[in-house]
Amino acid sequence: MRTIRYRDALREAIREEMTRDTSVFIMGEDIEDPFGGSYKVTKGLSTEFGKERVRNTPISELAIAGAALGAAITGMRPIAEIMYLDFTTLSIDQIVNQAAKIRYMSGGQVQVPLVIRTQEGSGNSSGAQHGQCLEAWYAHIPGLKVVMPATPADAKGLLKASIREDNPVVFIENKMLYNIKGEVSDKDEVLGIGKANIIREGQDVTIVSYSRMVHESIKAADSLLEEGISAEIIDLRTIAPLDIDTILRSVAKTHRLVIAHEAVVNGGIGGEVAARVIKEGFDELDAPIERVGSKASPLPFSPLLEKEIVCDFNDIVTAVQSIIPNAKEVTI
Amino acid sequence: MNEQICFYRQMLRIRQFEQKAISLFEKGELPGFLHSCIGQEAVAVGVCSALEKKDYLFTTHRGHGHVLAKGMDMKRMVSELYAKSTGSNRGKGGSMHIMDVSVGVLGANGVVGAGIPMASGTALSSKMKKDGRVTVAFFGDGASNTGAFHEGINLAAVWGLPTIFLCENNKFSESTSVKNHQRVERISERAKAFGIPGIHVDGMDVEAVAKAAANSVVRARNGEGPTLIEADTYRFLGHYLGDQVEYRNEDEHAEWVLKDPIVQIEKHLEQAGLLNEELKKNLIQEIDAEIDNAVDYAVNSADPHPNEAMDHIFV
Numbered sequence A: 001m002r003t004i005r006y007r008d009a010l011r012e013a014i015r016e017e018m019t020r021d022t023s024v025f026i027m028g029e030d031i032e033d034p035f036g037g038s039y040k041v042t043k044g045l046s047t048e049f050g051k052e053r054v055r056n057t058p059i060s061e062l063a064i065a066g067a068a069l070g071a072a073i074t075g076m077r078p079i080a081e082i083m084y085l086d087f088t089t090l091s092i093d094q095i096v097n098q099a100a101k102i103r104y105m106s107g108g109q110v111q112v113p114l115v116i117r118t119q120e121g122s123g124n125s126s127g128a129q130h131g132q133c134l135e136a137w138y139a140h141i142p143g144l145k146v147v148m149p150a151t152p153a154d155a156k157g158l159l160k161a162s163i164r165e166d167n168p169v170v171f172i173e174n175k176m177l178y179n180i181k182g183e184v185s186d187k188d189e190v191l192g193i194g195k196a197n198i199i200r201e202g203q204d205v206t207i208v209s210y211s212r213m214v215h216e217s218i219k220a221a222d223s224l225l226e227e228g229i230s231a232e233i234i235d236l237r238t239i240a241p242l243d244i245d246t247i248l249r250s251v252a253k254t255h256r257l258v259i260a261h262e263a264v265v266n267g268g269i270g271g272e273v274a275a276r277v278i279k280e281g282f283d284e285l286d287a288p289i290e291r292v293g294s295k296a297s298p299l300p301f302s303p304l305l306e307k308e309i310v311c312d313f314n315d316i317v318t319a320v321q322s323i324i325p326n327a328k329e330v331t332i
Numbered sequence B: 001m002n003e004q005i006c007f008y009r010q011m012l013r014i015r016q017f018e019q020k021a022i023s024l025f026e027k028g029e030l031p032g033f034l035h036s037c038i039g040q041e042a043v044a045v046g047v048c049s050a051l052e053k054k055d056y057l058f059t060t061h062r063g064h065g066h067v068l069a070k071g072m073d074m075k076r077m078v079s080e081l082y083a084k085s086t087g088s089n090r091g092k093g094g095s096m097h098i099m100d101v102s103v104g105v106l107g108a109n110g111v112v113g114a115g116i117p118m119a120s121g122t123a124l125s126s127k128m129k130k131d132g133r134v135t136v137a138f139f140g141d142g143a144s145n146t147g148a149f150h151e152g153i154n155l156a157a158v159w160g161l162p163t164i165f166l167c168e169n170n171k172f173s174e175s176t177s178v179k180n181h182q183r184v185e186r187i188s189e190r191a192k193a194f195g196i197p198g199i200h201v202d203g204m205d206v207e208a209v210a211k212a213a214a215n216s217v218v219r220a221r222n223g224e225g226p227t228l229i230e231a232d233t234y235r236f237l238g239h240y241l242g243d244q245v246e247y248r249n250e251d252e253h254a255e256w257v258l259k260d261p262i263v264q265i266e267k268h269l270e271q272a273g274l275l276n277e278e279l280k281k282n283l284i285q286e287i288d289a290e291i292d293n294a295v296d297y298a299v300n301s302a303d304p305h306p307n308e309a310m311d312h313i314f315v
């Protein structure tokens, strides 16, 4: 085990997969050295592997996604880096209409080992066009897998899995997580796509979360513990496919469910999780399901207004308190 | 005031504004990102000299020079950089989304190329309403590789819209040299693909820019359709503040710094006997005072009230 940053864990995954398999390559804007990418994930890779396999592109998001798809259906394993999830709106025809469907439409003639790597999230006043959490859009598309790691270990293990996956994966990082540190295995650990992780066991309530909000859920659970509430935390890790069994098992134990994500509540993954639990675990529920997410507004530039819109651990604490009858009123 | 002195003063104003913004940003007073336009002042000033207040302008993440030259109030602008309630966008936009409809500034943009098709749309509106306005869309060399560039300009060409597509070729798309992101020697050559005039101009020469812009504006106002202008310039600093510019070719940089548009016009004015040390000092002080005043105004302005967070989503 070593303690490394999320950013470095991602780089290690790319590096190891590029070493293992010469059909793996990466392309994106400004990813070559010495710049090494806007968030420095690819730093060092073009020096090590050369510019044939670590390719800078023009500002042409549609072409990046499309060219990666073309390469994927003809025997390569491309990773396409789109600098911000917001800019995948420019790639979306190639991702949604093409990559997600070409195998199906062709009656199974091709496979699509394509990874679209990108990042989302608020928290640094980057405004309305550089921090949107649009993952639910992609999770809504049959034919796409959507992976959203919260820790360095998951970032590495899931990126390796995504690169080896024969289906298109939208791999969404979070910009505020790049510097977090965590333990990562020294071995070639490849995680399973579609498997949630119980990161803390508890009795009274299940908090389902993913990506950055996992860390807010941990803070919330710590704070709830002080008032005697024991929360179980599930990190989904993959939002499509959804590991509903792990959620149902937990709800069968705690009988209460809160779902927390940074994306706006309306139309978010929280709604999907809630609907599945109501349908498949209705009898286990002792309280209404609570959803925590950001307010339905574009992201403001002002740090003060940004805080007003984006949810945090306080909102999770409040949501839990609202569905636990004897919870003490706490002021934070 | 003599036109050249006027150009000089405006360029100086943008330069000093940017220097102040950088120092404030470095002190941690301004949130978000900052993309400096130092080195590119002649393009902003030259182009805007050909425009009237009623004309429309779209800019980019590197837009401070454009909006100042278009006549945006500096107090409201600095307040926006400070995310204050008195900012032009009430603290919701910041540097990358700065907008001031009152002077025709229809927005900076966080999405590269996105202003280009919008500029075709405002020009369409002007054509349909016969309001005599023209629209200028500023964008960089990097933006000329987006779909928005090709689709947006082609549409304006097909419909003969009153638009000036103004590409500031500052030699970089973030860390990528223009040599590595496109094969055409001149971006203005791309005009051929749309069947419109493409003009290449020295973007370090404010008068040359002003002339090219004025001709295109006349064409546009006469209903003769859009023009693509490429202004050859250089980004003196990094892509954003904090960029280490390890990718930069220092010889190339040094060569361009010698062409500093402000130094060039200074020399010119001095030779013509129109500028001396005293006048220069006075101008600098006058501009500094305006900037300090704007910063004071911003610093003393109120933050937006948290309740405003959900305002302005819908009408």
Ligand SMILES: Cc1ncc(C[n+]2csc(CCOP(=O)(O)OP(=O)(O)O)c2C)c(N)n1
Pocket (backbone or CB within 6 Å): A029, A059, A061, A083, A087, A090, B060, B061, B062, B110, B111, B112, B113, B139, B140, B141, B142, B143, B144, B170, B172, B173, B174, B235, B239
């Ligand atoms: C669609 C899109 N892709 C990528 C980015 C990230 N990005 C911001 S500025 C920039 C470079 C823009 O280069 P250019 O158009 O030449 O303008 P300059 O920065 O040189 O003024 C990039 C890649 C973005 N904002 N929007």
